[in-house]
Amino acid sequence: MMKKVLITGVLGGIGSALALAFREAGFYVYGLDIQNSERHEADRLIQFDLHKFSTDEEYRNEWKRNFNALIPELHVLINNAAVQLLDSLADLKLDDWNHTMTVNLTGPLLLGQHFLESLEEVNGCIINIGSIHQQLTKRRFISYATSKSALIGLTRALAVDLEGRVRVNAISPAAIETDMLLAGFDGNQGALDELRKIHPVQRIGSPNDVAKMALFLASESSGFIHGANLTLDGGISSVLKDL
Template sequence: METKKTVVITGVLGGIGTQLAQTFKENNYTVIGFDVKDQQSPYCDKFFKFDLHKYCSDADYKREAEATFDVEIPEIFVLINNAAVQILSSLSELQLQDWNQTLNVNLTGPLMLSQYFLAKLEKAKGSIINIASIHHQLTKKRFVSYASSKSALVGLTKALSVDLQGRVRVNAISPAAIDTQMLRDGFDNNEAKVQMLNEIHPSQRIGKPQEVSQLALLLAEDKLGFINGANLNIDGGISNVLKDLD
């Protein structure tokens, strides 16, 4: 019987994170989930309540977490850095603590987890997948911290692919609007607004979490091993749209 490969997914309880866990579980992976929330997931073989912000800012917390992972995660084939925070503010109202938390969770955390798991990923000839965002290239007002962090995450992906050449592949996925509860909450669960969002995409709909997870699964597998240092947009064509005035 083929040995199951292990995937570690951060932000595993969110809309995309849950679907990532389900897709990899259904494809015979051992799924290890990290999330700052403490809830059970039916798709995780192991789950750890884990605070990426504290991991990056508290040396004692980092040491204790890694001591646990040393024992509980003996091997890993794929690291998916999916966890993110999105704190909206304009430049004039931006708080330094919000900026630092955003960078810790969205950028420094992926860097430090990649560093921590590097030896095990290299041994498994595995890969790292960073979940970035369309905001790395197209953004809106009040997304200063989030857009900056996702731009840097794409840059980190490219830099790591070069730095780790021949050792571990590193790729990024940049979704646009994906139909999650977080997105709907951002539109105050207003179905008319969500419908308008569907219609401005050339695909005439927004994305589904399983489309992101299926792309991640393809990137994780050896069949597409020549894809390295790539950032793949999954955006329904919205990045090609220049809106005319009505």
């Protein structure tokens, strides 16, 4: 029997790597993304608005019916989709804050709730993609850092609440070479080179680093890992940087 995985934000850098790695491991990959594209690594790409799913009851009910028809069986849910809207406190817009929370936090909660029975039937698991910003952050990352901190809190709370029904874990990557990272640095290559040097491993993470860890968490051999937040940071959270 082929195992099934659902990956949100599947067209992004990490999402694409996740889809490719799980397909190579023998999974059938359902990919959700707000964008549509002919170029993707999923077996089936489903255009889907996670923000609308979290805020519009009619849309949510429609998609619950769609999911029941499209994905009757699921072994792994990977909540990878995220938005990163940067602003300082003085300029932060409430709409941006709310949008960040619905996509990065409420969406994973509601998808987990919907697929709970399917996952429980096959001893499945939920993997939430967090961020180093849940622990260490920078100026202007207020909404993003808060949402990722809350996602790690949700991971622990779900693990306790669900007990042995479905395993729930998180991966919190540091800098991963994606379009989102480049946007955060405004494409400044000099700053990216400095970032590489700050990491004890002397490089920025690759999307495949995240995918390999997700595959491990999805494997049956990791069945005792539950409610964990695995940091994937190249050692940077151990660094005290001298000025």
